[in-house]
Amino acid sequence: xxxxxxxxxxxxxxxxxxxxxxxxxxxxxxxxxxxxxxxxxxxxxxxxxxxxxxxxxxxxxxxxxxxxxxxxxxxxxxxxxxxxxxxxxxxxxxxxxxxxxxxxxxxxxxxxxxxxxxxxxxxxxxxxxxxxxxxxxxxxxxxxxxxxxxxxxxxxxxxxxxxxxxxxxxxxxxxxxxxxxxxxxxxxxxxxxxxxxxxxxxxxxxxxxxxxxxxxxxxxxxxxxxxxxxxxxxxxxxxxxxxxxxxxxxxxxxxxxxxxxxxxxxxxxxxxxxxxxxxxxxxxxxxxxxxxxxxxxxxxxxxxxxxxxxxxxxxxxxxxxxxxxxxxxxxxxxxxxxxxxxxxxxxxxxxxxxxxxxxxxxxxxxxxxxxxxxxxxxxxxxxxxxxxxxxxxxxxxxxxxxxxxxxxxxxxxxxxxxxxxxxxxxxxxxxxxxxxxxxxxxxxxxxxxxxxx
Amino acid sequence: xxxxxxxxxxxxxxxxxxxxxxxxxxxxxxxxxxxxxxxxxxxxxxxxxxxxxxxxxx
Numbered sequence: 001x002x003x004x005x006x007x008x009x010x011x012x013x014x015x016x017x018x019x020x021x022x023x024x025x026x027x028x029x030x031x032x033x034x035x036x037x038x039x040x041x042x043x044x045x046x047x048x049x050x051x052x053x054x055x056x057x058x059x060x061x062x063x064x065x066x067x068x069x070x071x072x073x074x075x076x077x078x079x080x081x082x083x084x085x086x087x088x089x090x091x092x093x094x095x096x097x098x099x100x101x102x103x104x105x106x107x108x109x110x111x112x113x114x115x116x117x118x119x120x121x122x123x124x125x126x127x128x129x130x131x132x133x134x135x136x137x138x139x140x141x142x143x144x145x146x147x148x149x150x151x152x153x154x155x156x157x158x159x160x161x162x163x164x165x166x167x168x169x170x171x172x173x174x175x176x177x178x179x180x181x182x183x184x185x186x187x188x189x190x191x192x193x194x195x196x197x198x199x200x201x202x203x204x205x206x207x208x209x210x211x212x213x214x215x216x217x218x219x220x221x222x223x224x225x226x227x228x229x230x231x232x233x234x235x236x237x238x239x240x241x242x243x244x245x246x247x248x249x250x251x252x253x254x255x256x257x258x259x260x261x262x263x264x265x266x267x268x269x270x271x272x273x274x275x276x277x278x279x280x281x282x283x284x285x286x287x288x289x290x291x292x293x294x295x296x297x298x299x300x301x302x303x304x305x306x307x308x309x310x311x312x313x314x315x316x317x318x319x320x321x322x323x324x325x326x327x328x329x330x331x332x333x334x335x336x337x338x339x340x341x342x343x344x345x346x347x348x349x350x351x352x353x354x355x356x357x358x359x360x361x362x363x364x365x366x367x368x369x370x371x372x373x374x375x376x377x378x379x380x381x382x383x384x385x386x387x388x389x390x391x392x393x394x395x396x397x398x399x400x401x402x403x404x405x406x407x408x409x410x411x412x413x414x415x416x417x418x419x420x421x422x423x424x425x426x427x428x429x430x431x432x433x434x435x436x437x438x439x440x441x442x443x444x445x446x447x448x449x450x451x452x453x
Numbered sequence: 454x455x456x457x458x459x460x461x462x463x464x465x466x467x468x469x470x471x472x473x474x475x476x477x478x479x480x481x482x483x484x485x486x487x488x489x490x491x492x493x494x495x496x497x498x499x500x501x502x503x504x505x506x507x508x509x510x511x
Contacts, residue, residue: 009464016471022480023471030467039460066482122483124474131470139463146455194473204466383484433483 003040010036010049014056021060025119026132028053028112032414033136035167054112061119069432075364075424076114079417082350082357083110086303089350093302102303102412109414113421120425121432123386124193130422131194133415134185138208140168141178145211148218168415175224176404177415178212179231183393185209191386223407227400234396281332283340283407285311290339290348300351310335342405358411362402365420368427369395376430387430394423 010027017023031037031050072080086106093099120126168174189205190197216224232249236242289309293301301308311334316327339345346355369391376387401416410416474480 009468012468013471016475020475020480023474026467026471034463122479122481124477124479128470128474128480132467135463135467135470138466139459142462143456143459146459150455194470194477 003042006036006040014053017056017060021056021064022119022125022128024053024057024060025116026128028057029129029132029418030136032109032112032418033133033168034139035169038169050108054108057119058115061115065119066121067118069435070118072114073117073424073428075361075368075420076117078357078361078364079110079114079420082354082361083107083114085350085354085357086110089300089302089354092299094305095302095307098307099303099305105414106303106412109412109417112414113417116418116421117425117428120422120429123383123429126390126422126425126429127188127192127194127386129418130184131188131192133418133422134181134188134208137168137174137177137181137415138211140174141208141211141215144174144178144218145214148214168413171219172221172223172408173410173413175216175219175221176227176401176408176410177413178215179224179227180397180400180404180416180419182209182212182231183396185212187389187393191389221408223404226407227404230403231396231400234399238392281313281315282311282334282337285313285334286337286339287341287344290344294347294351298352300347300349300354303349305349306339307336309337311337339409341407342409342411345409345411361420362398365398365423366395366402369398369423372426372430383433387426390426391423394419394426398423 010031013023013027013030017027028050031053037045037049086103090096090099090103116129120129168177185205185208188195189201192201195201213228216222216228236246236249239245286306286309289311290306293305293309311332313332314329315332316329318325319328320326339348342358343355346358350358372391373388373395376384376391379385379388397419401410401419405411478484
């Protein structure tokens with residue numbers, strides 16, 4: 001039954017796409033984020049819906065879209081270079097089969113990230129993709145939020161509709177992404193034109209933000225808590241009454257502690273004392289192993305090369321009860337542990353070249369988005385007023401992602417590459433507007449006014 | 454039950470987004486900034502706050 005509903009749903013979106021081909025792009029984003037094939041049982045698994053959507057999106061763009069003034073930005077070129085380098089490391093990978101499996105989705109994510117800005121030519125398209133991404137992620141976040149409220153969740157036990165723990169459905173990844181999109185949700189509920197801001201939009205927006213904050217609690221992913229703290233700090237920096245809001249936030253956190261599950265507070269307590277926690281100790285050891293590995297293999301070992309690591313380290317545990325409690329040091333042996341950090345994931349898999357390209361991409365994204373935010377701050381013209389708040393929302397989300405990436409291996413997460421593509425599109429959009437209309441944002445002249453006037 | 458509610462709500466809103474986009478001319482073609490500014494001055498959109506408020510400049 002669910003299969004038929006999903007099939008009818010996709011058919012409806014595709015049918016609308018034949019009237020407005022840009023909707024094929026949204027359909028591909030939907031399929032990539034929600035993965036309806038994994039939510040259904042048989043029917044959708046037997047149809048290559050992702051491939052069909054991409055072919056339709058690319059075909060629609062090639063045949064019908066306006067392509068004047070089209071050019072690749074520096075960041076798109078960096079993504080293409082990264083793609084080529086990943087292809088080379090895959091061909092020389094330590095684990096060819098495993099590397100080929102990861103490559104099979106990484107190249108699609110990177111190609112789509114290069115393709116997206118070419119299609120996002122209008123302000124409405126940028127908003128439409130942003131909204132679709134938020135709504136698609138909300139299908140996981142709403143279910144996780146409600147289950148956390150009802151049951152408290154638990155590390156590795158919160159059921160997010162699918163059990164294979166991959167993509168956005170993985171606890172740490174959805175925790176980071178959920179916090180990362182909060183600024184975008186607030187932007188859309190305050191500045192959206194598809195769903196103009198009214199009580200319904202704002203109620204949904206605030207409700208979704210609340211659900212996003214519940215995800216780190218439900219999944220007990222410590223990364224999410226760190227991300228939420230960073231986002232709160234950035235929000236306070238921009239707030240006019242920062243002391244009042246800061247005090248309210250602190251009060252809210254203190255008031256919420258008694259309602260948090262005991263397992264959550266215990267797990268969060270290990271953030272500052274990682275030596276007593278096997279998961280955190282493993283990360284440190286994997287990072288040491290990665291550094292040693294790239295000293296011998298600076299070109300990287302290809303995707304999933306962490307499978308060869310063998311770790312041996314000391315950790316502590318508390319034994320006994322009451323007055324006989326004592327702390328013991330124990331030796332742990334482990335192997336094939338994942339990187340648990342996007343930075344080390346890039347370093348180990350793609351070596352110094354891959355890490356440099358990835359860092360350059362993220363750095364350029366931060367710099368360009370900050371540039372947009374500053375240049376268009378305070379603009380009130382309808383076609384410009386959205387630029388600065390949008391850039392701020394994207395920038396805050398990206399900083400949250402970069403902080404979360406310290407502890408989660410999401411260097412190639414397709415959702416994040418779509419967010420980067422949106423930021424590239426916003427820069428390109430403004431660049432085209434400047435060129436087309438010959439206006440200068442610095443001079444603050446009305447649009448289309450000649451420079452000599 | 455919860456899963457179905459979340460799927461229904463999110464998917465319904467994605468579908469509504471697509472439906473609303475069908476009737477928007479500015480999806481495929483950016484309106485001329487001068488035209489848009491003139492239209493906004495004539496009929497300011499209600500309740501859409503810009504950073505400093507829409508249409509403040511003359």
